[in-house]
Amino acid sequence: MKRYGTSANSMTRSKARGALSALADVLFPPSCLACGDLIREETGAVCFCTPCGEGLNLLEPPICSICGKSLEGGFREDTQRLCVDCLLRPPFFPRARSMGKYEGPLLEALHLFKYRKNITAGERLAKMMSRWALDLPDLHDFDLVVPVPLHPAKLRKRGFNQSLILARRISQTCSIPLDATILVKVSDGDPQVELGRKERKANVRNRFTLSKGKSASGLKILLIDDVYTTGSTVGECARILLKGGAREAAVLTLARA
Numbered sequence: 001m002k003r004y005g006t007s008a009n010s011m012t013r014s015k016a017r018g019a020l021s022a023l024a025d026v027l028f029p030p031s032c033l034a035c036g037d038l039i040r041e042e043t044g045a046v047c048f049c050t051p052c053g054e055g056l057n058l059l060e061p062p063i064c065s066i067c068g069k070s071l072e073g074g075f076r077e078d079t080q081r082l083c084v085d086c087l088l089r090p091p092f093f094p095r096a097r098s099m100g101k102y103e104g105p106l107l108e109a110l111h112l113f114k115y116r117k118n119i120t121a122g123e124r125l126a127k128m129m130s131r132w133a134l135d136l137p138d139l140h141d142f143d144l145v146v147p148v149p150l151h152p153a154k155l156r157k158r159g160f161n162q163s164l165i166l167a168r169r170i171s172q173t174c175s176i177p178l179d180a181t182i183l184v185k186v187s188d189g190d191p192q193v194e195l196g197r198k199e200r201k202a203n204v205r206n207r208f209t210l211s212k213g214k215s216a217s218g219l220k221i222l223l224i225d226d227v228y229t230t231g232s233t234v235g236e237c238a239r240i241l242l243k244g245g246a247r248e249a250a251v252l253t254l255a256r257a
């Protein structure tokens with residue numbers, strides 16, 4: 001796991017990568033991650049051409065004050081802006097926020113990154129996400145950025161952890177230290193994709209643990225994942241971190257299903 005750490009070496013490497021990607025942008029203007037059209041430089045956009053950028057569904061209020069779910073369909077004032085799920089079963093995290101809905105151009109871009117293994121697309125999504133994260137309130141309060149880990153077998157198969165690529169950039173942009181090894185995924189059962197909410201919760205139970213010798217004691221932690229579906233994965237990670245003494249574990253994801 002050493003190559004995923006935050007050593008001085010990896011910081012130097014990531015600076016060198018940054019310089020290289022800036023040079024590449026001059027030589028090869030970036031193309032839209034959804035439709036492939038060139039992105040006009042004057043738009044300042046990192047990931048999408050103007051039409052695709054306009055097609056993004058960013059998550060904006062009204063949203064559930066805990067899990068960030070859109071409350072577009074309306075809500076009762078006496079519920080303190082909570083969705084039904086958070087009202088009935090408050091999650092282990094006090095707050096989860098996602099940049100946009102997992103559909104349209106954002107879905108295309110995330111598939112390009114995650115399934116077609118386009119790391120550059122991931123780095124660009126990470127840049128866009130970290131710009132968005134900078135505008136969130138209370139961000140300076142966090143002690144640690146922690147990506148949701150992959151099981152080692154999955155990591156070997158995919159070659160990278162998409163959440164770590166997002167988390168690394170957020171850590172740099174927001175000046176919050178990164179710890180990519182504090183949480184470990186110890187088992188990997190059935191994929192979550194096919195399961196309902198209740199089954200997902202049971203399916204992730206005890207799949208994560210704190211690394212031997214690591215402590216989360218007193219820390220306010222920002223958990224990073226690529227997609228929020230029912231919140232069961234990040235909820236389980238938050239539970240483990242709290243059990244390990246963390247003061248709080250809030251969640252940021254790129255997309256929300």
Ligand SMILES: [Zn+2]
Nearest residue numbers: 032035049052
């Ligand atoms: Zn486009």
Ligand SMILES: [Zn+2]
Nearest residue numbers: 064067083086
């Ligand atoms: Zn909610």
